[in-house]
Amino acid sequence: MSKREKAEELFLKGYNCAQAVAGAYAEEMGMDFDTVVKTVSSFGGGMGRLREVCGTVSGMFFVAGAIYGYQDPKDIAAKKEHYERIQLLASQFKEETGSIICRELLGVKGKDTSPAPEARTKEYYQKRPCVKMAGLAADILEKYMAETS
Secondary structure: OOOOHHHHHHHHOOHHHHHHHHHHHHHHHHHHHHHHHOOOOHHHHHHHOOOOOOOOHHHHHHHHHHOOOEEEOOOOHHHHHHHHEEEEEEEHHHHHHHHOEEHHHHHOOOOOOOOOOOOOOHHHHHOOHHHHHHHHHHHHHHHHHHHHH
């Protein structure tokens, strides 16, 4: 199963957007699945449903940090390299979608910021591109990892 398929499957099971992407990579990060989904649970809905940076993008960045991130705060070269990586991943996502901002992707500018998640109904999945966004973020990361390994 591809990472795209795994992320989409997790989203359809009810995990939020960030959990779906990060959860698909738990093994590669050397973390257990439950720890991963709990750790990124705040990032769903564009940071706690604030509709800021898309949760799928945040999940993708979380995975990139866990796998490629730097540890030494004085290692400026490593920090620069990692930030370049994050900007590259973001630009690839934005190239496909037009934005990395949740409310822009959903077309809800200024609306729909209640902390209560919507019920996952057939109508929900028809109006929300989130499952596809989760798949896209997972796919971008999978391709990046294949190219850099």
